[in-house]
Amino acid sequence: xxxxxxxxxxxxxxxxxxxSVVMVxxxxxxxxxSKLMQSSQLPDPKIVKEGQVIxxxxxxxxxxxxxxxxxxxxxxVYFSNEENGLLFVPKxxxxxxxxxxxxxxxxxxxxxxxxxxxxIPQTLTFAWVNFFFSGFVAAKIxxxxxxxxxxxxxxxxxxxxxxxxxxxxxSWYFLNLFGLRGLFSLILGEENATDDTQxxxxxxxxxxxxxxxxxxxxxxxDIVQHEWALPKFEHRAEAVLKKLIK
Amino acid sequence: xxxxxDSSSSEKKSxxxxxxxxIFSAENMQNNMKVIYYSRTFMSIIGGVIAGILGFTxxxxxxxxxxxxxxxxxxLIAKAKFLVHSYFDSWNRxxxxxxxxxxxxxxxxxxxxxxIVHIF
Numbered sequence: 001x002x003x004x005x006x007x008x009x010x011x012x013x014x015x016x017x018x019x020s021v022v023m024v025x026x027x028x029x030x031x032x033x034s035k036l037m038q039s040s041q042l043p044d045p046k047i048v049k050e051g052q053v054i055x056x057x058x059x060x061x062x063x064x065x066x067x068x069x070x071x072x073x074x075x076x077v078y079f080s081n082e083e084n085g086l087l088f089v090p091k092x093x094x095x096x097x098x099x100x101x102x103x104x105x106x107x108x109x110x111x112x113x114x115x116x117x118x119x120i121p122q123t124l125t126f127a128w129v130n131f132f133f134s135g136f137v138a139a140k141i142x143x144x145x146x147x148x149x150x151x152x153x154x155x156x157x158x159x160x161x162x163x164x165x166x167x168x169x170x171s172w173y174f175l176n177l178f179g180l181r182g183l184f185s186l187i188l189g190e191e192n193a194t195d196d197t198q199x200x201x202x203x204x205x206x207x208x209x210x211x212x213x214x215x216x217x218x219x220x221x222d223i224v225q226h227e228w229a230l231p232k233f234e235h236r237a238e239a240v241l242k243k244l245i246k
Numbered sequence: 247x248x249x250x251x252d253s254s255s256s257e258k259k260s261x262x263x264x265x266x267x268x269i270f271s272a273e274n275m276q277n278n279m280k281v282i283y284y285s286r287t288f289m290s291i292i293g294g295v296i297a298g299i300l301g302f303t304x305x306x307x308x309x310x311x312x313x314x315x316x317x318x319x320x321x322l323i324a325k326a327k328f329l330v331h332s333y334f335d336s337w338n339r340x341x342x343x344x345x346x347x348x349x350x351x352x353x354x355x356x357x358x359x360x361x362i363v364h365i366f
Contacts, residue, residue, distance in 0.1 A: 179354025
């Protein structure tokens with residue numbers, strides 16, 4: 001039953017290639033526009049300070065085994081001391097930082113701008129595709145799919161006997177949307193705003209950074225078991241030198 | 247053992263100690279991850295075009311995709327001179343990372359090339 005439809009060359013010239021080219025160009029345009037619209041806001045000094053404290057605590061945790069036990073313990077007390085330890089945040093203050101984040105007008109504007117610049121080109125392109133390129137078979141996908149996908153992929157085509165592999169241009173648009181992400185990361189470098197998942201990760205990482213991670217760092221620091229690795233270093237040096245000499 | 251960089255696609259050494267205390271230089275690890283990602287994306291695009299031109303359909307195409315990914319993994323491992331643990335923290339990264347993202351690009355370029363060459 002897999003009869004091979006012969007499709008007009010004009011479809012290839014005027015639908016497939018222009019659609020892909022337009023999507024690539026819009027992606028590049030979006031990248032440059034988002035770069036231009038990046039408002040240079042001065043970061044809040046309190047938040048930067050907290051971030052740096054977290055980085056210091058993390059370094060201490062990672063390199064704990066290279067300093068003698070006493071100095072590690074004294075550093076740990078400096079951080080997690082109940083009275084004036086840097087990481088100790090009383091419960092009342094913890095909630096404040098979060099609320100402040102979300103009501104900060106600058107940050108809200110930034111997130112809105114990023115969201116808009118993501119959604120508008122996609123919506124416009126989708127509407128354009130629907131208006132111009134509907135009602136005919138646009139492409140054939142090389143692998144077979146079940147009948148359930150028919151309604152999703154063959155939107156403008158009202159024949160039910162056509163093979164599900166023959167899809168409309170709407171599905172070509174979606175295929176391009178997902179597949180061009182890899183291409184964008186190659187040609188635009190890694191800092192491009194076209195990846196949806198990256199954007200969602202950034203959005204969720206924003207508001208919760210300061211207060212919760214302080215508590216998390218403190219817990220992590222408390223857990224660390226100190227095992228001083230330096231006494232073994234002489235043996236290691238001996239082993240390395242022996243290997244070199246052989 | 248400081249990190250040294252190769253000529254073109256620089257994979258940097260990210261572990262320092264051999265026996266007890268593996269320390270990973272985060273920046274070098276990230277760079278290595280990026281190298282893997284770029285290599286896989288590029289290879290999946292090229293693989294897609296090849297699969298389309300050769301006229302693979304259905305299952306054969308996906309088998310070809312796995313083949314291309316395996317060749318990419320072997321190439322990366324060979325570039326790391328088979329000392330996987332001094333460049334990455336686990337085997338899974340060099341073998342499985344970037345699989346799904348590459349799949350979408352592969353399917354797109356496979357469809358594209360297949361249509362251009364065979365249907366039209």
